[in-house]
Amino acid sequence: MKSHPFRLGCLITLGLLTLASLASAAATAPVKIGFLVKQPEEPWFQLEWKFADQAAKELGFTVIKIGATDGEKVLSAIDNLAANGAQGFVICTPDTRLGAGIAAKAKSAGLKLISVDDQFLGANGQPMAAIHHLGISAGKIGADVGTTLFAEMKKRNWTAADTAVCAVTFEELATAKERTDGAIGALTAAGFAKDHIFKAPQRTSDIPGAFDAVNILLTQKPTVKHWLVCGMNDSAVLGAVRALESRGFAADSSVGVGINGTDCIVELEKAKPTSFYGSMLLSPKRHGSETVTMMYHWIKDGQEPALDSRTTGILITRENFRQVLKEQGIRE
Ligand code: FCA
Secondary structure (H helix, E strand, O other): OOOOOOHHHHHHHHHHHHHHHHHHHHHHOOOEEEEOOOOOOOOHHHHHHHHHHHHHHOOEEEHHHHEEHHHHHHHHHHHHHHHOOOOOOEOOOOOOHHHHHHHHHHOOOOEEEEEOOOOOOOOOOOOOOOOOEEEEEEHHHHHHHHHHHHHHHHHHHOOOOOOEEEEEEEOOOOHHHHHHHHHHHHHHHHOOOOOHHHEEEOOOOOOHHHHHHHHHHHHHOOOOEEEEEOOOOOHHHHHHHHHHHOOOOOOOEEEEEEEEEEOOOOHHHOOOOOOOEEEEEEOOOHHHHHHHHHHHHHHHHHHOOOOEEEEOOOOEEEOOOHHHHHHHOOOO
């Protein structure tokens, strides 16, 4: 039977209208973005969340914040995000070796993906350069820690013979290794003796993990008079400072410089200076708001973000931290 031309016309119009309304529904569907972090108890990650929320408020989308402390939690979070109508997520993974699995799961759930802070590793152990990432210039920031420590040693007139470096390491995480390698590299480039540099490997990347690691090192090296301390972040150096204190070291006999600048504020506020001299302040604002903003434009406007962005750090000490934290929007 031949269709009446009028009926055919109506059908085509109807079809076009349906397609148009489907397309506009996709364009106007509320944007929901997951933000998964490995250590939700760390102030660094709480601030990333805070700045992600701020960007969401300004641009009009929702951030779904999830603490994903192990691989299983990451996978079930991805399922939940998809079920809740999210279109993408930002993640600092609890283990970079899960990278390929997380990327595959995101793809099958139809979710866009950006990694933050810790870059995914592929099956070959190399960074997954095809996954969009925003991280820190870890080697350079570590080198700035090393340079600061060396300058503080000179300022205090500590002798090379009496002074040693305690590097609190977490080498299974590439960004952590780059930071401590950077610090050690700058110290040796400045003339610090390699055989006075000791690593204290953390079993867990938190304050207790650093405390335990440094306690072992201090037991092994009882004759060192002055310690210079570096680590992957503030928690690593804070754990070391606490271990040093338990052996009688204080601000006049040891000096530590952290990284993050967000997890040492209480320490810097203490009335009496401790061995925690300062920290390389990173930008939780950029890591939190830039990642979700990139994701938002990717979802909404099809605008693909840069594959690899890196942020820098600035030294904060007891002298300037209040002012700098204020300037950076971290403290009132
Ligand atoms: C890693 C560390 C965090 C922070 C971040 C930029 O994820 O665990 O403390 O330094 O990189």
